[in-house]
Amino acid sequence: MNLKKVTAIIRCEVLENVEKKLQDIGVRGVSITKVKGYGEYANTYTDDWLVTHCRIEIFTEESKADVIAQAIMEIAHTGVTGDGMIAILPVEKLFRIRTKSDANTDEI
């Protein structure tokens, strides 16, 4: 089974709705961190050019990665600069610590 990591950087205002959507489509594990950053049109140096976004990270099987990305995009999209982005990275192995086993998709 091919595994993927989906990383989404979104507005924190939409985080709660994105989380609900993810649970609705069966995503059983997410990690959330706050990040500071600048996006596509940052080109001036001001004290507040660094804005805070929320980053969601999800490990999942390949067949679900695009579904998850689309679901996040649907909820997080406003059409205004600062909406953020989503990346899909390859994952070689995934272990679940509780069972000391390789994770399979049902367990993710």
Place this chain on the structure above:
Amino acid sequence: MNLKKVTAIIRCEVLENVEKKLQDIGVRGVSITKVKGYGEYANTYTDDWLVTHCRIEIFTEESKADVIAQAIMEIAHTGVTGDGMIAILPVEKLFRIRTKSDANTDEI
């Protein structure tokens, strides 16, 4: 040389013991962040469904990645929901800033 990134999401209560174990087996560099998230059995919406875990990230050579994952699993395992998970991701290049060089395994 093939390089890997090991990412472990564990209970923060076991972080100190995991760090000691990692130093015992010769891991010379780790990065730690706190993450919020929900795990395998989260299926209700309560104010406190987001729990804090600690995330450890280690860059290492391929031959050591599994050893590190097993060592973390050994220490972090309690058998109870919320133990977390470990992922191994491919890394293409690694540079050490102090020496401005490609990192080799002895240097990682």
Place this chain on the structure above:
Amino acid sequence: MNLKKVTAIIRCEVLENVEKKLQDIGVRGVSITKVKGYGEYANTYTDDWLVTHCRIEIFTEESKADVIAQAIMEIAHTGVTGDGMIAILPVEKLFRIRTKSDANTDEI
């Protein structure tokens, strides 16, 4: 197009200069988080062996990844332990939420 993720762990003291350099070379999006960790020569257990570093993450096209890594290295290098490291990871897909599109290099 091949996409990459550049992750740099650097001293927070050089963060501002690194950010300026990145904007100078046309990097349009970065994410910054603080991480705790220990580096290459940590081998004693003291209360303060965990130091705080700043982590920069950039999604970019393959042809720019090395340029970005070198630019960060140039600014962040002091030659003293604790300078940090830079890793380049493969990325399979990248979506921009604002446009609901696959990101191309001009848009990153």
